[in-house]
Amino acid sequence: MRFGRICAHRVVLALAAFLLFSSAARAQVYSDTLSIYFPQGRSAFDRSYASNGSRFDSFVTTARRIIDGHDGKVHSLRFEASCSPEGGRDINTRLVNARSLNVQRSLEKALRVKDVPSEVILNDRPWSELLDIVSSPRGASLPNRDKCIETLKRAAAEDLEATQVRTLVGESAWSYMLKEFFPELRRFRVILFADIKLPDIEFDYPALELYFESQPAVEVPVEHFELTSPAITAPALSPLPVVEPEKNTSVYLKTNAVALSMLVSNLSVEVTLSDRLSLNIPVYYSGLDWFSRQTKFRTIAFLPELRYNFSSPETDAYVKGFYLGVHAGVAWYNFAFGGDWRIQDADGKSPALGGGLSLGYRLPLSRRVPGLGIEFNLGAGVYSLNYDKFYNEADGPVSQKGIREVRLLPDAVGISLYYRFDNYTRTGGRSAR
Numbered sequence: 001m002r003f004g005r006i007c008a009h010r011v012v013l014a015l016a017a018f019l020l021f022s023s024a025a026r027a028q029v030y031s032d033t034l035s036i037y038f039p040q041g042r043s044a045f046d047r048s049y050a051s052n053g054s055r056f057d058s059f060v061t062t063a064r065r066i067i068d069g070h071d072g073k074v075h076s077l078r079f080e081a082s083c084s085p086e087g088g089r090d091i092n093t094r095l096v097n098a099r100s101l102n103v104q105r106s107l108e109k110a111l112r113v114k115d116v117p118s119e120v121i122l123n124d125r126p127w128s129e130l131l132d133i134v135s136s137p138r139g140a141s142l143p144n145r146d147k148c149i150e151t152l153k154r155a156a157a158e159d160l161e162a163t164q165v166r167t168l169v170g171e172s173a174w175s176y177m178l179k180e181f182f183p184e185l186r187r188f189r190v191i192l193f194a195d196i197k198l199p200d201i202e203f204d205y206p207a208l209e210l211y212f213e214s215q216p217a218v219e220v221p222v223e224h225f226e227l228t229s230p231a232i233t234a235p236a237l238s239p240l241p242v243v244e245p246e247k248n249t250s251v252y253l254k255t256n257a258v259a260l261s262m263l264v265s266n267l268s269v270e271v272t273l274s275d276r277l278s279l280n281i282p283v284y285y286s287g288l289d290w291f292s293r294q295t296k297f298r299t300i301a302f303l304p305e306l307r308y309n310f311s312s313p314e315t316d317a318y319v320k321g322f323y324l325g326v327h328a329g330v331a332w333y334n335f336a337f338g339g340d341w342r343i344q345d346a347d348g349k350s351p352a353l354g355g356g357l358s359l360g361y362r363l364p365l366s367r368r369v370p371g372l373g374i375e376f377n378l379g380a381g382v383y384s385l386n387y388d389k390f391y392n393e394a395d396g397p398v399s400q401k402g403i404r405e406v407r408l409l410p411d412a413v414g415i416s417l418y419y420r421f422d423n424y425t426r427t428g429g430r431s432a433r
Helices: 002-026 049-068 089-111 127-135 145-158 162-169 171-180 205-214 257-261
Strands: 028-037 072-082 118-123 187-196 246-256 265-272 277-286 289-292 295-302 305-309 321-337 341-345 352-364 372-391 398-410 414-426
Touching: 028 049, 049 089, 072 089, 089 118, 127 145, 145 162, 145 171, 162 171, 246 257, 246 277, 257 265, 257 414, 265 414, 277 321, 321 372, 352 398
Parallel strands: 072 118
Antiparallel strands: 028 187, 072 187, 246 265, 246 414, 265 277, 277 295, 277 305, 289 295, 295 321, 305 321, 321 341, 321 352, 341 372, 352 372, 372 398, 372 414
């Protein structure tokens, strides 16, 4: 009787094990996580930043092995995007959305999955996550750590703004977190959930007792470029009076209507140097906002330019015709165009330096006033830039300092009104006798 009860007990356990393992053999839930990190204030998916590319490729390779091998099927995706909290809420919300969209597009293209349920979680104020970091051993060197922990608890509960938290924790603690902790908050995380089909397992009753004794583990491997003229002899002639020709030196005073429309005051002086060459020196200055603090084109700029005039001197090259110019440029600047960012030359002491080419055309406007005319020009140059990037808001904090770039920029765009002053002089006048 006792033996029969033991056998019955084992049969029941065996049947239960059979049902469990049959179910496990058919499907198992597998998940994998991918984290993509972003430079401060950026939303583009940069593969070269923080080893993003290698992690992305490994994640995709593993997922594709499952999907293409028909051993599994992705049944859901979870997207979590966050940013560091130092910017304004509106800016951070746009930043988080842009990060999420950019990585989602790359993943959908790489995984080739459609109609998969997904969940998107956007966090523009990751106070709880920052609290976890500060509370961990990594936060041991944080100035005013205890005060920071209490402040972050309050921030998470009351959804405080970054400016409030910064004031409460103090500048030294905020600067420490900005440098040490904030970079890992600028992240997009993807969690993939898939159903994995495991190999079929056959059971037979004689092996049941062996199973209960050995308890084997079931594992699913998941691998992650002279002319010379001959001498000519001529008979001597009676000398004639030699009179040097008149030389026309023209001076133009100009103002660029395009710059004026951007609230940039400007004045340009052009002086003729020879029959075809002239020197143009424009000066630009603006210290105004475009009707709001978030839109401005403040600058002090100089673009001296040497011009070659194509029209023949006989047709007065400086009155009508095309010219080609080569110019240098130096400009201090403070620009914002109503978006998320404002840029300014680094510390107000690092002007853009460079130069380029321009093409233009000038023509007179009135026969009655021969000195009055109009000039059209268009040009661009290559500039070395060193600037700081700020959040475009009142007293917005610095986002990035000392950004160095070399860019091709339009720098000679204008429709200018001018008035020409002519000065005819005689360079000689003596007779040769």
